[in-house]
Amino acid sequence: MEIGPGTRAFITGASRGIGASLALALAERGVTVGLAARSLDQLEALSASLPGEHFAYQCDVRSSESVKAAIDRFADEAGGIELLVANAGITHYGPFRDEPLDNALEMSEINWHGTLRTVHYGLPYMLDRARGQVVVISSGAALRSFPWAAVYGGTKAAQRLFAEALRHELSGTGVSLTTVYPGEIETTLHAHERDRMPDWYRGSDAADPSHLAAKIIEAVEEDRRAVYFPPIVRLLQLVHNVSPRAGDALLRRLRGGTAAPRRD
Ligand SMILES: NC(=O)c1ccc[n+]([C@@H]2O[C@H](COP(=O)([O-])OP(=O)(O)OC[C@H]3O[C@@H](n4cnc5c(N)ncnc54)[C@H](OP(=O)(O)O)[C@@H]3O)[C@@H](O)[C@H]2O)c1
Numbered sequence: 001m002e003i004g005p006g007t008r009a010f011i012t013g014a015s016r017g018i019g020a021s022l023a024l025a026l027a028e029r030g031v032t033v034g035l036a037a038r039s040l041d042q043l044e045a046l047s048a049s050l051p052g053e054h055f056a057y058q059c060d061v062r063s064s065e066s067v068k069a070a071i072d073r074f075a076d077e078a079g080g081i082e083l084l085v086a087n088a089g090i091t092h093y094g095p096f097r098d099e100p101l102d103n104a105l106e107m108s109e110i111n112w113h114g115t116l117r118t119v120h121y122g123l124p125y126m127l128d129r130a131r132g133q134v135v136v137i138s139s140g141a142a143l144r145s146f147p148w149a150a151v152y153g154g155t156k157a158a159q160r161l162f163a164e165a166l167r168h169e170l171s172g173t174g175v176s177l178t179t180v181y182p183g184e185i186e187t188t189l190h191a192h193e194r195d196r197m198p199d200w201y202r203g204s205d206a207a208d209p210s211h212l213a214a215k216i217i218e219a220v221e222e223d224r225r226a227v228y229f230p231p232i233v234r235l236l237q238l239v240h241n242v243s244p245r246a247g248d249a250l251l252r253r254l255r256g257g258t259a260a261p262r263r264d
Pocket residue numbers: 012013014015016017018019036037038039040059060061062087088089090110111137138139140181182183184185186187188189190
């Protein structure tokens with residue numbers, strides 16, 4: 001799908017990080033963007049700073065009513081939706097046995113059920129016109145899960161299998177889907193837990209979200225099935241799929257023993 005003036009994009013989790021970078025990259029291409037998240041002040045400030053006319057919606061993806069209202073308003077105010085980006089997400093890293101159940105459930109609600117709600121309410125607008133692209137922001141953690149990210153990886157893997165199946169279901173409808181598997185990207189995702197991240201995590205090497213945004217736009221224009229960024233994410237998936245043990249060995253070399261502590 002060609003992206004440019006006339007394209008209307010709705011993005012959840014657009015107040016900062018990957019969502020905000022993607023909003024900027026799209027706005028620079030002339031796209032009209034619907035920015036959705038809980039922080040309305042940040043959305044309005046971002047909207048005002050972007051070239052062109054955009055719309056900001058306070059939206060909590062834990063609520064079906066909230067997601068439906070934001071998407072319906074954007075489709076009405078902008079006149080339609082061609083690009084729907086399910087991006088909102090959070091993390092709570094730590095050993096599962098120590099993790100409060102509420103943290104696990106919150107990740108499931110936002111990362112996974114939030115994606116379901118976004119696609120459920122946004123897809124009909126694109127199917128009606130037989131035109132559009134859904135983008136699901138999953139994670140490299142969906143391809144090979146990491147210790148201390150058992151639940152986070154689970155929510156990202158749920159997005160992945162949902163998105164892969166849906167891409168097939170959408171065949172012939174004029175609507176398609178791209179799944180995005182980011183590695184470590186420089187955002188505020190772990191800002192609340194920087195002091196207790198697992199040893200295998202390397203925030204210092206995190207990639208610039210604007211580079212990921214450019215890859216996403218390219219992938220949508222070429223209707224690619226998936227984006228793996230940085231490319232090491234793809235290598236980890238390939239090795240893990242051939243042999244999980246070899247994947248563990250590779251991760252130990254790259255990230256140390258805490259990335260794959262069991263050797264059986
Ligand atoms: N950064 C990475 O290394 C990385 C790697 C792989 C995958 N990802 C994925 O990329 C996506 C974006 O994350 P990010 O790295 O850009 O993180 P971020 O900088 O923390 O941004 C997260 C965004 O999600 C929004 N959000 C959180 N809870 C929400 C809720 N209940 N309802 C609506 N919006 C909500 C936040 O806005 P409000 O707080 O204002 O609601 C914010 O705009 C996530 O799905 C994440 O899993 C990130």
